Amino acid sequence: MKNNIIGLKLGYIIMSVFLVVLLVLGITIDRMFTSFYYNEMQKETEELTSHFIGMAESQDSSNEQMMSTFAEFSDVSIFNISKDGNVILHSGVHDRSDRSFIQASDVSRIFAGKSVDFEYKDPAGHSYFIIGKPIMEGDTTQSALYVMSSTESMKQSLASIRNLLLIAGIGAFILAIGITGVIAMILSRPLIKMQKATRKIAAGELETRLSIRSTDEIGFLAAAINDLAVDLQRYRDTRQEFLANISHELRTPITYLEGYTKVIKDGLYETEGERDLYLDIIHQEAHRLQHLVDDLFELAKMEEGKVTLTQEWIDLSQLTEQAVRRVELKAKEKGLQLKLQLSGDAYMIRGDQKRMEQIIMNLLENAIRYTDEGEIIVHVEFTADAATLIVEDTGIGIPEEELPYIFERFYRVEKSRSRQYGGSGLGLSIVKKLVELHGGKIRMMSQPGAGTRCEVQLLNLSKSEYM
Numbered sequence: 001m002k003n004n005i006i007g008l009k010l011g012y013i014i015m016s017v018f019l020v021v022l023l024v025l026g027i028t029i030d031r032m033f034t035s036f037y038y039n040e041m042q043k044e045t046e047e048l049t050s051h052f053i054g055m056a057e058s059q060d061s062s063n064e065q066m067m068s069t070f071a072e073f074s075d076v077s078i079f080n081i082s083k084d085g086n087v088i089l090h091s092g093v094h095d096r097s098d099r100s101f102i103q104a105s106d107v108s109r110i111f112a113g114k115s116v117d118f119e120y121k122d123p124a125g126h127s128y129f130i131i132g133k134p135i136m137e138g139d140t141t142q143s144a145l146y147v148m149s150s151t152e153s154m155k156q157s158l159a160s161i162r163n164l165l166l167i168a169g170i171g172a173f174i175l176a177i178g179i180t181g182v183i184a185m186i187l188s189r190p191l192i193k194m195q196k197a198t199r200k201i202a203a204g205e206l207e208t209r210l211s212i213r214s215t216d217e218i219g220f221l222a223a224a225i226n227d228l229a230v231d232l233q234r235y236r237d238t239r240q241e242f243l244a245n246i247s248h249e250l251r252t253p254i255t256y257l258e259g260y261t262k263v264i265k266d267g268l269y270e271t272e273g274e275r276d277l278y279l280d281i282i283h284q285e286a287h288r289l290q291h292l293v294d295d296l297f298e299l300a301k302m303e304e305g306k307v308t309l310t311q312e313w314i315d316l317s318q319l320t321e322q323a324v325r326r327v328e329l330k331a332k333e334k335g336l337q338l339k340l341q342l343s344g345d346a347y348m349i350r351g352d353q354k355r356m357e358q359i360i361m362n363l364l365e366n367a368i369r370y371t372d373e374g375e376i377i378v379h380v381e382f383t384a385d386a387a388t389l390i391v392e393d394t395g396i397g398i399p400e401e402e403l404p405y406i407f408e409r410f411y412r413v414e415k416s417r418s419r420q421y422g423g424s425g426l427g428l429s430i431v432k433k434l435v436e437l438h439g440g441k442i443r444m445m446s447q448p449g450a451g452t453r454c455e456v457q458l459l460n461l462s463k464s465e466y467m
Helices: 002-057 063-074 104-111 152-202 217-265 272-303 316-333 353-369 400-405 415-421 427-437 462-466
Strands: 076-081 087-091 116-121 127-137 140-150 312-314 337-343 349-351 375-382 386-393 441-447 451-459
Touching: 002 063, 002 076, 002 127, 002 140, 002 152, 063 076, 063 087, 104 116, 104 127, 104 140, 152 217, 217 272, 272 427, 312 353, 316 337, 316 353, 316 375, 316 386, 349 353, 353 375, 353 386, 353 427, 353 451, 400 441, 427 441, 427 451
Parallel strands: 337 375
Antiparallel strands: 076 087, 076 140, 116 127, 127 140, 312 349, 375 386, 386 451, 441 451
């Protein structure tokens, strides 16, 4: 039960609502039957009184005997009262001597031609419904007739109905407890599963999955937890891979630096040319190490939102042409053709020149790194709405299932080949964040063995500027 608190809460809520509904329904039915029996008794007594009045007002000499007989047959008592309060006629089970129900004010109303009706309880505790009406002789009230009808049968009927309602209510409540328990268990079971699953995920068991497949909010929540577990698992795996790659990338230049500095320090070289060669290697590895640290620092700043852009008007075509010239030698060393194409009427775009150059250089270096033969085409296209930079290569390509993740931090495509081509796996993540800082969009399309096409689209803000 300690693990099913939500089930207990749901049970209490459902039972509370059901109990309130049951009480309201019981009270309503009781009131309905009480009103019904009371109205029926009043109607019946009214009809009997009308019959008695008709008998009393007739000129038949035997009307008193008829009234007495009819009263006994109808199980009512009648009192015929004169104006001075004397009993002219009495019939029925009620004691003749008990006349406490006869009030002077009521008698006055009756002799004024009006009717009265009320409930009365005699000294013995019996309850009656009483109607008083005038007996007329012409236009004059001759006497007052009281008809007393016992309410005991009505109360017995109501008591039977109330007992039946109580028994039915208790039965329904017991049944509701069972149904509520089942409902609470059904509703709480998936929540308990999700609680246990999230605790496992929090403890590092990222392979945990929920098998809840309902098409409601609980099913959607379970699917979201599964997606979270998948994302965390991928994040953990890529982070571990990233740390392994970074360790390798750091270890290599550090090993070179340590080894060649020791060679130079101990004088383990034969010629000045050999020493200069070692110094060149030390310089290159130091530069490589600095580049890696800069990438890590840059990414950290971007993720913390600490990177600000120095906005200025940039000639994208000229900037791209300069970047192409800078990587031209590296492309030739691999035997690759590097082509630059411009289309549309060029215009200035708004952005940070240093960061924009970083975007272009990252894309070009990536294309060269992962292309062993063929060509790399750089295309800058200007339209009325946007300027688009396209870098297309004939390299090894990217598997389709990995395309959605290539801009994620720590992610490396095909880990087995990462050692061959190098790189820290941070370049595209940095590029994407920089493009978004410029208000642009980046899209990658690729096929394994056929090459990769990367498009960076930047809005034309100069259009409104020059209009």
